[in-house]
Amino acid sequence: MSTYKELFKAARKFLEENGIADAHVDAWYLLAHVFGIKRADFFIGGDNETSKDKELVYMELIKKRAMHTPLQYITGEQEFMGLVFEVDENVLIPRQDTEILVEEVLKVCKGKSVLDLCTGSGCIIISLAKLSELKKAVGIDISENALQVARRNAKKLSVDVRFLKSDLFENIEGKYDIIVSNPPYIKTGDLKSLMPEVKDYEPSLALDAGLDGLIYYRRIINDLPRYINTGGYVFFEIGYDQAEDVKNMLHEAGFSKIYIKKDYSGLDRVVWGLYGSCNDETVQMEE
Structure with a gap:
């Protein structure tokens, strides 16, 4: 049997030899996942021998x-907005950039009805329901397998969210105060250039957005006036080069105030607008 330090060192070296960029970090996360240890335990008792059975599981x-299987699919979980979500190969892995989208919605969603299109793991609508007081919370997805993951997450996190199978607005009735979406937005031609962890493992249904990456924004925005209340908000996560296109589509659809929020790298990441405002002022927020 190996000690914890010996096992960790061997695992890190193996990952480095196989081109894993964050080999040190991933070797540690998997060690903690399998053995249930914290860093203090490792530093104090790193020279202790490990369990042979768990050593085999770890390796x-x-x-x-x-083999570039995403770490989150191996551990079956990902932290998002301070909450732990179940994830598997049927859903996209929640990312830090999407927290910016949730943070913007949280500023205006208290007491409102919220519809989350392309909900995936449910991380957006569940976080909103957990961190604010919503009048109504609904998440939709075209994938029943994704919805099963979302329902388990809602149950585990004790939130009242209704999940429906729907191709965007197909099975939606009534209007909402807020509609939020992180839809597929990768151009078909760019899929091959994505990291192996993304292109080979994450669901292509949640990534591929046609030749220009805008097909889902067009579909959603075209139908928005029928499903959003006057004075309501729409929030989109976008690709770094899509802000102007989405802003223009929203303006043509009757959204009079449109804001653009940048991510932590200074790239455009969120576009949101107000429906049926009293003037035609379009504002771009540089943050």
């Missing part, structure tokens, strides 16, 4: 990571 998971 099997390291081999999966070496």
Whole structure:
């Protein structure tokens, strides 16, 4: 049997040899996942011998990571907005940039009805329901497998969110105060250039957005006036080069105030607008 330090060192080296960029970090996360230890335990008792059975499990998971299987699909979870969500190959892995979208919605959603299109793991609508007081919370997705993951997350996090299978607005009735979406927005031609962890493992249904990456924004925005209340808000996560296109589509659809929010890297990441405002002023926020 190996000690914890010996096992960790061997795992890190194996990941490095197989081109895993964050080999040190991933080797540690999997060690903590399998053995249930914290860093203090590792530094104090790193020279202790490990369990042979768990050592075998750990190295099997390291081999999966070496094949570029996303770490989150191996551990089955990802933290988002301070909450832990179940994830598997049926849903996109929640990302830090999407927290910016949630943070913007939280500023205006208290006491409002919220519809989340392309909900995936449910991380957006569940976070909103957990961190604010919503009048109504609904998440939709075209994938029943994704919805099963979302429902388990809602149950685990004790929030009242209704999940429906729907191709965007197909099975939606009534109007909402807020509509939020992180839809597919990768150009078909760009899919091959994505990291192996993304292109080979995350669901293509949640990534591919046609030749120009805008097909889902067009579909959603075209139908928005029928499903959003006057004075309501729409929020989109976008690709770094899509802000102007989405802003123009929203303006043509009757959204009079449109804001653009940048991510932590200074790239355009969120577009949101107010429906049926009293003037035609379009504002771009540089943050």
